[in-house]
Amino acid sequence: MKMKKPFIGTTAFFIVLLTMPLGHAAVILIEKGLGLENVYYGAVLLGCLGTGLLLAGMNTTNALIATLLGMFGALFVWGGWIEFAFSYYANRTGVQPLMQNGEIITKAEYLIMPSSLGFFAVIMLYYLFGVRSGCRFFLWLQRALKIDKMIELAKSSRNTAMVTFMEFIVLLWGFYMMLLLAYDQNFAGDRHPVTYFIAFGSALWSFILFVKLIKISQLAYAIRYAIPTVIIFWNFVEILGRWNVFTEVWIEPSNYLLEIVLMVIVLLVLTVTVLFSEKNVQQEASQ
Numbered sequence: 001m002k003m004k005k006p007f008i009g010t011t012a013f014f015i016v017l018l019t020m021p022l023g024h025a026a027v028i029l030i031e032k033g034l035g036l037e038n039v040y041y042g043a044v045l046l047g048c049l050g051t052g053l054l055l056a057g058m059n060t061t062n063a064l065i066a067t068l069l070g071m072f073g074a075l076f077v078w079g080g081w082i083e084f085a086f087s088y089y090a091n092r093t094g095v096q097p098l099m100q101n102g103e104i105i106t107k108a109e110y111l112i113m114p115s116s117l118g119f120f121a122v123i124m125l126y127y128l129f130g131v132r133s134g135c136r137f138f139l140w141l142q143r144a145l146k147i148d149k150m151i152e153l154a155k156s157s158r159n160t161a162m163v164t165f166m167e168f169i170v171l172l173w174g175f176y177m178m179l180l181l182a183y184d185q186n187f188a189g190d191r192h193p194v195t196y197f198i199a200f201g202s203a204l205w206s207f208i209l210f211v212k213l214i215k216i217s218q219l220a221y222a223i224r225y226a227i228p229t230v231i232i233f234w235n236f237v238e239i240l241g242r243w244n245v246f247t248e249v250w251i252e253p254s255n256y257l258l259e260i261v262l263m264v265i266v267l268l269v270l271t272v273t274v275l276f277s278e279k280n281v282q283q284e285a286s287q
Contacts, residue, residue, distance in 0.1 A: 009214035011270055012222035016230040018267040019075050020237075021250035025260050027079045028253050036091075043084035050076025057161025063220035064278045068271065070164030071227065077165075078172055086113050105190075105242065106183060114180050120173055127170075134163070164224055171231045179238055190242050199239040206233035219278050 034042045050073040057069030086109035098106035142148040188194040209229040216222040241248040249256035
């Protein structure tokens with residue numbers, strides 16, 4: 001089976017899209033399953049598993065497998081080491097979640113996450129002034145600032161797994177910061193025009209990217225392109241959830257096990273499908 005161009009981009013989009021709610025659900029299940037005393041041991045192991053996937057991806061020459069391993073590695077490291085690190089220090093320092101009408105609308109760990117804004121800025125400076133990345137936004141900025149010729153091109157080829165890993169982590173981190181700052185009443189608020197602009201602007205932006213995505217004919221590149229497409233679209237999903245437009249089943253996965261299991265099955269089917277499709281393409285090329 002060889003996938004056609006529109007289906008390659010669409011399949012890549014849904015593979016990445018399903019990682020978002022399932023990543024949330026995995027964190028919640030670890031918290032509830034292991035309890036407060038043991039949850040951080042589970043978090044450390046989850047991050048180690050993500051690192052193992054990254055290392056495996058860095059040692060394969062198959063671009064699709066490297067992309068998938070880099071993406072899932074980033075998902076596990078984010079959920080295991082980053083989210084739980086914020087959670088640990090929020091609990092340790094007694095930070096209280098943001099409540100509204102008796103319900104938690106922002107967990108304590110997300111209230112302290114914006115404090116990492118300076119680190120995010122440093123990473124952005126590295127990508128802007130230190131490397132010649134494949135991100136079109138950074139390429140445009142480098143040309144606009146006329147610093148593209150100042151940046152020495154790396155002589156060695158980029159590692160696909162590491163590129164995917166960093167892309168996933170930095171995009172997720174950056175847009176989390178944007179949403180948390182938008183929700184903050186000191187800056188805007190979840191019903192502020194700025195938040196509406198972010199919500200519907202993200203929906204429009206992701207649609208434009210999706211139109212470009214379905215024109216891609218190479219699976220590994222399609223999945224890497226789907227990562228920013230989905231994460232930008234997820235801004236819209238997160239804000240709709242904040243507005244209580246729908247029920248976020250991944251927030252309470254134990255109450256919606258059927259939906260979570262169905263998402264896992266769909267993700268596995270789509271992933272296996274693209275792997276077999278890539279294998280067939282390689283066999284045809286070798287013949």
